[in-house]
Amino acid sequence: MSAAGRGRVGGARELLGRTAEALALTWRSGPLSCLSYALLAVVQGLLPAGIALLTKWLLDRIQHGSAAAGPEPMSLVAGLGALTTLYALLPALSEYARSRLQRGILLVVQDRLYGTVNGFTGMARFETPSFLDRLRLAQEAAFSAPERITTSLFAIVQQLLTVAGLIAVLFTVSPLMTLVTVAAALPVLLVEVALSRERARVMFSLSARNRRQLFYQRMLLDLAAVKEIRLFGLGGFLLRRMNEETSLINAAEEQLDRRSLLRQTPLTALGTLIAAGGLAWMIMAAVRGEFTVGDVSAFIASVAGVQGALVALLLQCTGAYHSLLLLGHFTDVTTAGPDLPVPAAPAPTAPLRSAIAFEDVWFRYDEGGPWVLRGVTLTIPAGSSVALVGLNGAGKSTLVKLLCRLYDPDRGTVRWDGVDLRDMDPARLRDRISAVFQDYVEYDFSVADNIGLGDLEHREDLARIVAAAERAGAHELVSALPRGYGTLLSRIFADEDEGGNGAETTGMTLSGGQWQRLALARAMMREGRDLLILDEPSAGLDAAAEERTHERLRAYREGATSLLISHRLGAVRRADAIVVLDGGRITESGTHAELMREGGVYAGLFTTQAAGYRDTGSAQSTKTTRTTEDAGQC
């Protein structure tokens, strides 16, 4: 992690590096916008000096007539008119250029950040809280930091040019008064430097609080949380917590503002006193004929202009510093490199011919954490159906993650027809697999897209989508929806009405079990894959739907390689092999009949489940073995 990632910019080199990075991003977003914005900054920076100089010349002409130096009065009036018009118009033009630049930068930065995240082939980073935190900060940075750094830099250049220009004009009038102008600006400058450092420190110290405040805000608006928040009456609690955080942030900011005020006021007064003293002295000297009225006007313009420009410059520096801190998170994420090593010349991923094999696989999520898989050795022969059972937390879903190469084992190997998964391109491997996960996704798309996303290449093939829905037992429910496969499933987006006249109707949503059938249909879309993974594919289905779904799945899996995870043991009993995972170890394996004969963990679980389905009266008069065999089919 870089220093910036830890919340501070390292040395000048790191600071310059980040600045260069922001400028490069800006340049990539549109060289023309970048150049026009820079040009506008330069012109605006020089304008105050130009106006001050022309005003001085004009006043001198009025006072001394042709004896005074400088162009003709009419040319001066025209020039002054042109410069003041530019002075009035350029900020609007500049704002237009800035917005254009901002839009361009957003596109570049968004593509860079999300492209990088999409390039993480594994899951570990998404399940690591510290990385997720960094990702959130990087997201925040992506949308503001590069643009702010660039605009701050251009504004700094503009203010520097203003200061230099005004001082140069004043120097031609009086080097002594130039010194007075700088002296008048110095106290404010010094206090602003100290304050800007303090501001950055306070803002950083508040960042954790800001994130907590954001968390409470999100919870209070989160659709998924509404039910539980209402039922448990958590709204007031979350609201209080949010307000507490806001009050503490407000208090810290108030304290900072008070300190700023206390320090700024006397020093600003001191600066004003120096300027006023200088002005009084100059006016007396002008009365004695040592200065012209134009000189006095140049002095007044310079004092006000230099002070204003220096304060603006410091504010821009503070803003740029804060944005550079944020950009560190963006850089950390976008330069994090691959999470899983992918060989430069991956082994070809051929259709599965022989078997998938776990060879003494050990895995844990964190170094130093508990082992989740402990020496798993398991073979899934091509064309066979294997069921994985075990208690909660036994490691079943973890094993699936390794099989899809979302993680690599810490020890041991997973092989696809003898080839180590680490030697394969993960994208090619996953292209050979279809899956329904326990935590399947509900996409805010149409029904057709929710199914079609299973195979992007055939996303528009309605016949294939319908066939997949039929296999998953979802066709009937989809047909009953108001717009069938075209129905938008969303609570976030609105749908266009059927007349296509642009009117919007609210999207609709499904029940948990109905969503699960769509997830199953999505997996069925992936025809011609070598391995089907079903991780609790029927957990949300009603009893009748579950029975029918498993029948269909059995037919679909016939002769194909599949791995089924289910706590409903009636659904796994017909698998070619049932494997029991206990505490990350395989403790039993065999067919249903073999495991029942063994009378081990599986037999115990199966009997317990079956007993739950038995009618108490009849159960008392029925022999256990026979009854469990029947009940297990539920």
Ligand SMILES: Nc1ncnc2c1ncn2[C@@H]1O[C@H](COP(=O)(O)OP(=O)(O)OP(=O)(O)O)[C@@H](O)[C@H]1O
């Ligand atoms: N991302 C993670 N980081 C750390 N530990 C994890 C992570 N995911 C799972 N675990 C831990 O790994 C163990 C196995 O989890 P896993 O999800 O594989 O179990 P499972 O057998 O699928 O359980 P269930 O039947 O409840 O779905 C659990 O103790 C869990 O706490």
